[in-house]
Each structure stands twice: as structure tokens, then as C-alpha cells.
Amino acid sequence: MKPQITAHSFAGVHNKDLRASGSRIIQGATWRKQRVVLVIPADYPRIDEVHEVVRRIGGHLVEALRLAKESGSPRAANVVMVGAASVYLPLAVAAFEAAVTQAFAAKGERVIGINLAAFRAGRTILTPASS
Numbered sequence: 523m524k525p526q527i528t529a530h531s532f533a534g535v536h537n538k539d540l541r542a543s544g545s546r547i548i549q550g551a552t553w554r555k556q557r558v559v560l561v562i563p564a565d566y567p568r569i570d571e572v573h574e575v576v577r578r579i580g581g582h583l584v585e586a587l588r589l590a591k592e593s594g595s596p597r598a599a600n601v602v603m604v605g606a607a608s609v610y611l612p613l614a615v616a617a618f619e620a621a622v623t624q625a626f627a628a629k630g631e632r633v634i635g636i637n638l639a640a641f642r643a644g645r646t647i648l649t650p651a652s653s
Contacts, residue, residue, distance in 0.1 A: 582606065582648055589643040595633075598640035605644025615645070 567575075576583055584606045590599040601622060608618050622641050626634045 584644060584647055586644070589647065590640050593639035593643050594636035595640075598637050601637045601640040602644035605641040605646075606648050608641070608645050609648040 573583055584603060586599040586602040586606075587596055589602045590596050593602070604618065604622075608615070618641060619638060622637050623634050626637050
């Protein structure tokens, strides 16, 4: 079985078996009003090793959190990734932007603007300069 990263409520980290396994425990963000931690198995590859493999196979590393913050909110990181993925999908940019606008319409113009900026930032990071 391959090692897997799992997420647990903060209270779950106090489990002796979990702490004794040699796993790395990283406090994450808040999700659904609960503190969440990631448990990374001891035999899981280091992040720099993962990045190297991604580069070697021609993949892309997208700093979604940084781009989302620059767009106005770290919560827009997922929309940055949609923008990055959109470069490879057979849909018009206008269709994506309409979907983002519709998805955030109830939250108001400010939130729509942040998410459109996040989408565009993700798309720009993977679009060749000549496009």
C-alpha cells in the first residue's frame, strides 16, 4: 500500500499510535470551523523530491496560495488552480470567467473580482508569453 497523507481534526493527533508511527504532523488550516492537521507518513517523499519529479516529467508547479493572496484572498487558491488547468481544457476563457462570476454572484462584486483575478493569475502563469 502506498503511503498516504491524511487529514485529522486537531484532537485526533493525540492518538498514541499516530504519534508513535514516525509520521510528520503538520498543523493545517481551519476547515469547517475545526483545526485540521495533516499527517504525513514517515516514508512519504520529501516535498523537494516531489517537486523534482514534477519538473522532470514536464509538469508545472503553481504557487496557488501566493497567487491567490496577490489576487486578494488566500481562499481563492482553488480558483488559481482552475485558471492554470484552463490552459489545457477546450473551453473558452469567457466560459470560465462566466462560471466564476456566477459561482460567486451571491457574495458580491468584490469577491467576484478577487476570484476573476485569481483565475487570470493561474491562467497567466501557464500561458506562454507569445499567446
